[in-house]
Amino acid sequence: MRILLVDDEADLVDAIARGLRRNGYAVDTALDGDEALAKATWTPYDLICLDITMPGIDGFEVCRSLRQNPPEGVAPRILMLTARDTVEERIRGLDVGADDYLVKPFAFDELAARVRSLLRRDPGRTGAVLEVGTLRLDTATHGVTRADRNMDLTAKEFALLRYFMSRPGEVVSQEDLLDHVWDEHADPFTNTVRVTVGTLRRKLSVEGETSLIETIVGSGYRLTDGGAGS
Amino acid sequence: MKPEGGSGLNTRKSNRLGSIRTRLALLYSILLFGLAAIVVGGIYLSLSRALSDEPVSRDARYSDMIVEAEPTHAEGRLAAFEQEVNRRALDQLRTYSVTAVAALFLGSLAVGWYVAGLVLRPIGRISSVAREISATDLSRRIELGGPDDELRDMADTFDDMLGRLDVAFESQRRFVQEASHELRNPLAVLRANLDVVMADPDADTDDFRAAGEVAGRAAARMSALVDDLLLYAHHERTDSRREPIDASTVVVETVEDFGATASADGVVLQHEVADELLVVGDPVALRRALANLLSNAIRVSDPGGRVRVTAGQDSEMVWMSVLDDGPGLSPEDQERVFQRFWRGDRASAREAGRSGLGLAIVRQIAEAHGGQVTLRSTVGVGSTFTVWLPRFVDS
Secondary structure (H helix, E strand, C coil), X not given: CEEEEECCCHHHHHHHHHHHHHCCCEEEEECCHHHHHHHHHHCCCCEEEEECCCCCCCHHHHHHHHHHCCCCCCCCXXXXXXXXXXXXXXXXXXXXXXXXXXXXXXXXXXXXXXXXXXXXXXXXXXXXXXXECCEEEECCCCCEEECCEEXXXXXXXXXXXXXXHCCCCCEECHHHHHHHCCCCCCCCCCCHHHHHHHHHXXXXXXXXXXXXXXXXXXXXXXXXXXXXXX | CCHHHHHHXXXXXXXCCCCHHHHHHHHHHHHHHHHHHHHHHHHHHHHHHHHHCCHHHXXXXXXXXXXXXXXXXXXXXXXXXXXXXXXXXXXXXXXXXXXXXXXXXXXXXXXXXXXXXHHHHHHHHHHHHHHHCECCECCCCCCCCCCCCHHHHHHHHHHHHHHHHHHHHHHHHHHHHHHHHXXXXXXXXXXXXXXXHHHCCCCCHHHHHHHHHHHHHHHHHHHHHHHHHHHHHHHHCCCCXXXXXXXXXXXXXXXXXXXXXXXXXXXXXXXXXXXXXXXXXXXXXXXXXXXXXXXXXXXHCCCCCEEEEEEEECCCEEEEEEXXXXXXXXXXXXXXXXXXXXXXXXXXHHHCCCCCCHHHHHHHHHHHCCCEEEEEEECCCEEEEEEEXXXXXXX
């Protein structure tokens, strides 16, 4: 899941980005409206956290512009983060296309919960827990089990597995993974995706069973339920 | 001046006897009753005096006529007869008078009650509107209408006052809202940093140190903001100190205060001040206004730049001017520069802990002194801020 964080307070952006990365999200940042629009045009973000009061184009404008000329693919969810708290401002924010509204100052845990809630509003998914075969992933507590055995995953591996588990049985290309699991600092020409998929595959594997993550030569990867049935 | 007289609010509904309407009606009918009683009593008395003179029996011609009819003891019997007639007539008159006056009293009481009610009705309307007005909703007005009389005048005055209060409350509300927005941003920085670092089990000393530095910055910003907010709120009051002072002293001293800051930034600070610039005002406030202008000018100047402070007077006004050769302001920015919380460059202003209230405070101080602040600026050339104050003439 890839998130764009937009706020002109560098100190705030740094802290939230750090917190969200620890929760296994790929986070890009922008310090003003122009930068936000430029990044959102080129990257298919899953979620954009948007401040309203910014120099140049403000958050309302960014939101309206993103809704009027949506980037290709799935439109990003938009969460407004703002110091403006009047009812009129909230209504205006939701009316220009925001999905949710959070007033500063906020508890980071609340932000994380709202991010989870916004990101799971995909078709067919309603809860915080993803299950594929005997594999179980809790997006809130970050617990991952396979056949009731706890898995110890890094944030990046967790993010990768969450992305696979939200698309079970689908072929996921390396570009998809770079877009949604890695942030703007990832170098697309390294083998970081291949390496991380390899580690994750090894951690998930159980003696004598086929691997859960298949490599589809030439197109990408696919998560299967390991033949365990459902 | 009885103390219980002040408790009228609690007994507004029940104490009908003490109401103005009752008192007006009573006063009206008592006055009318008194007048009527005097008139009727006067008529009665003068009539009874006139009759007690027994005019008929003393009038010769009438006596003669009666004498002819009743020759024997005529005089004595005629007098008795006349007395009897007079007495009965007076009795009749007394009964009628008392009845009439009593009826008049009752009638006047009713009329008085009605008329007093009619006259006082607008007051009832005024007080019911006043009761419905709360501090949060000052939009209601009495709008009495009707003839242009004393009560209409009072109601209109009341409406005007409500209008002014409404404007004042509205600007206060906006100010509080803006101030709370400004405080929320550093609070959000503080909270997010602490939340994130505290929740991270792998956080090391460096992480905590970094979070502490951010928290320190946020706290410094908030305290600068709170200082300026208090200052702003203070100057919004009109009861601050006012005395005749020499503005040239204020200017020279303030310029001297900024000497060190200017040379540290490599800015040349010059001043040219006329003598004896008398104005009525608060020296602390004027010094603050000039200091805000000076620190702005020094901040926008490049090293090697020049800031010139001049002061002088014409026949009516004393002026203090701060000129810089910084980047200048675009026409749009010139309009916004005196607005509260406007900052040319938000990010750098934040780092420097500037509140965005500096020029708003300058304008406020100038206006509180009956003067104004003006700005002339050209992009690429520089800006000149001038504070104009009414000149004090000792008469």
